[in-house]
Amino acid sequence: MVSARRPATVLTAFAAACAMALSLASCASDSDRTDTDGDTTITSTSLGAVALFTPSDGITLSQQTPLNKWAKLTPDITDALVDAGFKKGDISHTTSDSLDKQSRAIQDYVVDHLSSKGETSDSGITITPENTTLLVAPVVEADASTRQYGDYVSQELSTSGDKVTTEGSADAETDTGTSADTNDSSTSPGSSSSSGSDKSSSKGDTSADSSDGGTDGTDTAKATEDDAQAEAVDRLVSSLKLAKESGMHVVLLGNSIEGYRPDAFAKFSDAQAIGRLQAEKIVAKLQLTKASKDNPKYIEVLLPYTPADAKGTAGDSTFAREAFRGIWQVLGAYYQKGVVKSPSGTLDAKTTENDWQLVAYDASKEGSSAKALSARLATDDGADSPTRIDAVLALNDYVASEVVTELDDLGYTGSAADINPQITISGIVGNITGKKDLSRQAVPDPIKSPENDDANTSDGSGSGKDSTATDKAKDAQWPLVTGYGAYVSNIPSVVNGKQWMTGMENRKALASDIAEACTRLNKGQELESMVSVRNTQVGGVKKVPTINEPLLAVSASNLKATLIDPGYITLADAGL
Numbered sequence: 001m002v003s004a005r006r007p008a009t010v011l012t013a014f015a016a017a018c019a020m021a022l023s024l025a026s027c028a029s030d031s032d033r034t035d036t037d038g039d040t041t042i043t044s045t046s047l048g049a050v051a052l053f054t055p056s057d058g059i060t061l062s063q064q065t066p067l068n069k070w071a072k073l074t075p076d077i078t079d080a081l082v083d084a085g086f087k088k089g090d091i092s093h094t095t096s097d098s099l100d101k102q103s104r105a106i107q108d109y110v111v112d113h114l115s116s117k118g119e120t121s122d123s124g125i126t127i128t129p130e131n132t133t134l135l136v137a138p139v140v141e142a143d144a145s146t147r148q149y150g151d152y153v154s155q156e157l158s159t160s161g162d163k164v165t166t167e168g169s170a171d172a173e174t175d176t177g178t179s180a181d182t183n184d185s186s187t188s189p190g191s192s193s194s195s196g197s198d199k200s201s202s203k204g205d206t207s208a209d210s211s212d213g214g215t216d217g218t219d220t221a222k223a224t225e226d227d228a229q230a231e232a233v234d235r236l237v238s239s240l241k242l243a244k245e246s247g248m249h250v251v252l253l254g255n256s257i258e259g260y261r262p263d264a265f266a267k268f269s270d271a272q273a274i275g276r277l278q279a280e281k282i283v284a285k286l287q288l289t290k291a292s293k294d295n296p297k298y299i300e301v302l303l304p305y306t307p308a309d310a311k312g313t314a315g316d317s318t319f320a321r322e323a324f325r326g327i328w329q330v331l332g333a334y335y336q337k338g339v340v341k342s343p344s345g346t347l348d349a350k351t352t353e354n355d356w357q358l359v360a361y362d363a364s365k366e367g368s369s370a371k372a373l374s375a376r377l378a379t380d381d382g383a384d385s386p387t388r389i390d391a392v393l394a395l396n397d398y399v400a401s402e403v404v405t406e407l408d409d410l411g412y413t414g415s416a417a418d419i420n421p422q423i424t425i426s427g428i429v430g431n432i433t434g435k436k437d438l439s440r441q442a443v444p445d446p447i448k449s450p451e452n453d454d455a456n457t458s459d460g461s462g463s464g465k466d467s468t469a470t471d472k473a474k475d476a477q478w479p480l481v482t483g484y485g486a487y488v489s490n491i492p493s494v495v496n497g498k499q500w501m502t503g504m505e506n507r508k509a510l511a512s513d514i515a516e517a518c519t520r521l522n523k524g525q526e527l528e529s530m531v532s533v534r535n536t537q538v539g540g541v542k543k544v545p546t547i548n549e550p551l552l553a554v555s556a557s558n559l560k561a562t563l564i565d566p567g568y569i570t571l572a573d574a575g576l
Helices: 001-032 069-085 099-115 217-245 271-285 318-337 367-377 397-409 425-434 467-473 489-494 506-523 561-564
Strands: 033-036 040-041 050-054 092-097 132-138 196-199 249-253 264-268 297-301 303-305 359-362 390-395 480-481 499-503 533-538 543-546 551-555
Touching: 001 397, 050 069, 050 099, 069 092, 069 506, 092 099, 099 217, 099 359, 132 217, 132 506, 196 467, 217 249, 217 551, 249 506, 264 506, 264 533, 271 318, 271 467, 271 480, 271 499, 271 551, 297 318, 359 367, 367 397, 397 480, 480 506, 489 499, 489 506, 489 561
Parallel strands: 050 092, 050 132, 092 196, 132 249, 249 264, 264 543, 297 390, 303 359, 390 480
Antiparallel strands: 033 040, 499 551, 533 543
């Protein structure tokens, strides 16, 4: 009996050994693991975990939505991380609608994972802090006019003790404060994020409540609100410093923190870049380098901003100021030469980059942009043609939509396609739908004035016949209209040439860059060799590895390649 059982026992043992070997091989194919005191720890050959913390999407006016939304970017980042080799279960995402809630969520995540000696993945693998990267987009307050550019225009979160504000791209002093000793002990159980899930910080969390009345109720509420904000900033900075000290990696997305040094910073668009992009495209389209005083181009700059919020608190003018600086660094030289003029006279050769208030207006109310443009282009009583205008730099698509409507009401005709006669609307549509390529011809000679250009006479003889009719047609010609945000509602206007261009972040490229940075950080590799990375000053701290991608300039001629082919919009979104 014993001898009969032995072969069966040997076979059973052999089968068990094979099964164990297969199981170990299967585990090894996923990642290299090391058993230490009963804990299975991930090794450097595995990519580890990524925890993403972003603001909730902002509210846009009149349901007009830019493509620059967190709800659009976070799936791109998740997909890029998975493509890079991260497991979906090791990628978590938490959204918060205030800095208070976000700072608590980050604090909970860091403390929980340090107390458990790392995060346990779905496979039962403990991920050490060194194999964990936090992607943090700090929640910053944005006024109504700033939100019109999208959700992730880069701003700076101030850590100054006397006042907490969001600054634009102004430089800040390096923080010399202590690290995690100011950590707030209070936590919000609903804020922690689990692997592979999307969570929103609980709306039940309490922050500054300004409902108390009284004669000095407003001042008291404001002070309470400022204290809560300062406490949230301290909690956020302390948590991020604790994370780094424990071995975790921190990458800030879009918004920097004054005095804080992250492992990397992903820079998105800022005010100067948005203004500069539109100015540069106008220079190229109108061929201002060839323009002359005899035939100047007429350009109006609309600079929307919010001078005060609904509570009467003075607004932050940093964004408007920086946007105008970016515009003037490009267009200023042409105004100074006299080859560009402002129909309203608001800008001239004596204007400087600090004179942003000359073209700024309160954009807090719907219709304010149309009203501002109408006043700028006002004509004398009895005028039988509109004021000549070659371009309107509207800064964002919300403003651009009002500009397009107002120009139509003022009697302007045609479209931006008419500036380049060989590009017709039918040709644009054919190009977008893949039926034909665009045929371009140079813009007519911009140096000659209409009065001196023989081609503008009816018989080509230069006799000046019908010059009045030609001038009227020139005055009524539809100008270039620029914007930013790639609002889906504005895309049909881009297709038909009423809005000449818009702009947006290169989301796919940024997501890919961020995923590569996470991979390198979790493997202990340097970021400087990445093509998209260079060292810059971030939050007043020098030599921070910074991810940056050029903004996308979108017009009818490249809309298919920039928006439709990558999947940002569909043909139906473009009105096709």
